[in-house]
Amino acid sequence: MQIPEDTIWSVNAGRLAFRPNGGEPIYPAATEIWASVFDNAQAVCGVPVKISPAKALPEISFSRFPAEPALLLSGNLWQGIRASLAVKAGDVDVPHVLPEGNSIPDQLVIDGCWYPIDSGSIADSLVGLRSHGVVPNGNINLGQLVWLRGASDLGLDVIDRTEANPAGIARLAGPSIAKVEGLDAKLYPYQDDGVAFLRIIAQHSLGCILGDEMGLGKTMQVIALVQDETNRKRSPSLVIAPATLLENWRRELATFAPGLSVLLHAGAGRFGAAAKLAAFDVVITSYETALRDEPMLSSIPWNVLAIDEAQNIKNPDAQRTLSVKRLPRRVSLAVTGTPVENRLTDLWSLADFALPGLLGKLNDFRSEYDDNATDASRLAPVVAPIMLRRRVAEVAQDLPPRIDIPQVVSMTRALAEEYERVRQQAEAEYGAAAGLVSLQRLRMFCAHPRLLGLWDSDPALLMPKYLRLLEVLEEIFSRGEKVLIFSSFTEMADILLQDLPNRFPGGYFNWIDGRVAITERQPIVDRFSEFAGAGILVLNPKAAGVGLNITAANHVVHYNPEWNPAVEDQASARAYRRKQIRPVTVHHLYFADSVEEVVVDRLNFKRGLAVGAVTGHKGDASAADVMRALKISPLSNLDRLQ
Secondary structure (H helix, E strand, O other), rough: OOOHHEEEEEEEOEEEEHHHHHHHOEEEOOOHHHHHHHOOEEEEOOOOOOOHHHOOOOOEOOOOOOOEEEEEEEOOOOEEEEEEEEEEEEEEOOOOEEEOOOOOOOOOOOOOEEEEEEHHHHHHHHHHHHHOOOOOOOOEEEEHHHHHHHHHOOOEEEEHHHHHHHHHHHHHHHHOOOOOOOEEEEHHHHHHHHHHHHHHHHHHHEEEEEEEOOOOOOOHHHHHHHHHHOOOOOOOOEEOOOHHHHHHHHHHHHHHOOOOOOOOOOOOOOOHHHHHHOOOEEEEEEHHHHHHHHHHHHOOOOOEEEEEEEHHOOOOOOHHHHHHHHHEEEEEEEEEOOOOOOOHHHHHHHHHHOOOOOOOOOHHHHHHHOOHHHHHHHHHHHHHHHHEOOOEEEHHHHHEEEEEEEEOOOOOHHHHHHHHHHHHHHHHHHHHHHHHHHHHHHHHHHHHHHHOOOOOOOOOOHHHHHHHHHHHHHHHOOOOEEEEEEOOOHHHHHHHHHHHHHHOOOEEEEOOOOOOHHHHHHHHHHHHHHHHHHHHHHHOOOOOOOOOOOOOOOOOEEEOOOHHHHHHHHHHOOOOOOOOOOOEEEEEEOOOOOOHHHHHHHHHEEEEEOOOOOOOOOOOOOOHHHHHHHHHOOOHHHOOOO
C-alpha cells in the first residue's frame, strides 16, 4: 500500500502519530518508532512506510534513551499540594507533566525532541504510591509529602517544587488564622504562623519539631495549640519537661489559658489512677516521673504529647527516650531550641519521636549520614516539612527590642527541706524585729546553698536553678553568642567562674565586681567584646550595673532578683542600650515559694508604679514584704516537689 509521504508523520497531542491514507491518527508504540528511526525499519503498525519520522519531521530530534519517570510535587499546604506524574527530559529543570488519563503514554515529543517512555516501570511505581494513598495528578497531605521526601525505593525521582516551608506558610491563609478562643495572649505574627502550622500538624494527626530559638515563645505556641485542641473536644494533653520547668509550665498555662484544667503530676502526692489524670485537659510531668510512671501514663490515649527541652531524648538508646516514645499519642511535639547539639543522631531521635519511621531505622541512618555539613544539608529537606525553626534575626522586625522571660523554678524536696530549716532559724532569731538582714541568708541560699557552706560538691547537683542556668547557657553557646550573668553575691560569681569554663570549653569567661579596679573594667569589656565566639561576663549589678556599654552580649541573666527594679533595669541596660542592633533576651531566674518570689512580686509592683508615673518610691522592701518573705515556704507545696 502506497502512503503519501507528506501525510505520514505528525505530532498530535504531544505524541508522534501517522495517518494512513489521511485517516485518523495512529500512535505507534515507542519500540516501532525507535526501530524506524534507528534501525531503518520499513513498516509501522503493519503498514509499509517509505520514509522515517526523522526524515519526515526534520524539526524534531530523536532520543535513543527513555525520559526518566518522576513525580512532580507543587503547590503549598494551604492551597493544596499536587503530585503530578512527569518525566525528566533533557537538561531542563522543570519536568514534563504527563497528560492525565487512564493509560501512561510510552512515547512523547517534549520541547522538539521525541523520547521513549518506560511506561511499565512507571506502572510498577504507581503500585507503591497508591499503597500510601498517593494518587498521581491528585492532591496529597502533609504526611504523604513527608513520606515522599524520605522514600528512596519508588522507582522514580521525586521533584519537590512545593512551598512547604512551615516558617512562613501560615500567612497565606490570612492574619487571623491562629486566633484561639480561650487564649489570653496576643501573639506576634511569627507566633501566629507557628500556631497555624501546629494546627496543620494536629489536623493530620502527625508530629513536628518546634525548634525556634530561645526567646521566641515556644511555650506560648504549644499552649495555644493545646487550648485550640481542647476547644475542638480533643484531650487530654501531656506535657513532659525537665523538673526545673514544671512550675513554670503550670504558671504559664494558668496565665495564658486559664480555662484549661491543669494537673501537675509530680512528687509523692501525685495520682496513682489513670482515670484521674485523664479527667484533666493538661497534665504536666517530668522526664523522670514519666519513666517511673510509664505503665500508668501508657494506659491513657493522649491527644497531644509535647516534650519540652526535647534534647533530653537525643540519645536514642536511653531508657528515658524509649519510655517517652512508647507513650500513646495522636500528635507529637518535640520542643527544643537546639534540635542538633552534637551529632545528626540527635535529630534522628527527635524525628523518630515526632514522626516514627521518617528517617528510617537508626542503624541504616548511621550508615547513610555522617556528622558533617554535607550530610546535614542532605538531611535538611527530608526533615523540613516537620521542623519549624525560626531564628531571632529572621523575625527581629516582629519582636520588641527587649524580651523578658521569667523563669520560675521549683526546689527539689531535699532543697526545700533545707530552705525551711534556714527559714525557721531566721524567723526564730529575728521574729517581729525582722528586717532585710534577716532575709540575707535565705537569698544567699537561693543563689546557692554553698554560699552558706551547705553544698560542697558539683554545683549543679540537686540545685534546679543552677541546672536551668546551664540549660539556658547551652543554647546561647550553641549559637556562639554572649551573655551577661548578674549576681549580687561575690561567692556566687566565684562558683560560676570555677565551674562554667569546664562545662563550656573554648568560650570567654571573666567577671567585674568590687574586687576589680575601676580602671580595669573597661579593658575587660573590650576583650569580651572582641572575642570571636561565645562568652560570659559575670557581673555584680551595683559594681557593673552602670556606665558600661556591653552590646556584644544579646543575652542577660539575672541569677538572683534584686529588691530595687532600678538596679535590675540598669544592669539589663548594659546590653539593652543604644548601638545594640539585636533584640536582647533577659532571663529572670527565681525559686517558687521562696524569698525570691516575694522579691519578684515586689519588683513587678514597683515597675507598675513607675509605668504609672508615680515617683519617689525607693528600692527598699516594706515591713510587709519582709514578713511575707520570712513566712513563705516551698514546703507549702511539698506534694508537688520531686
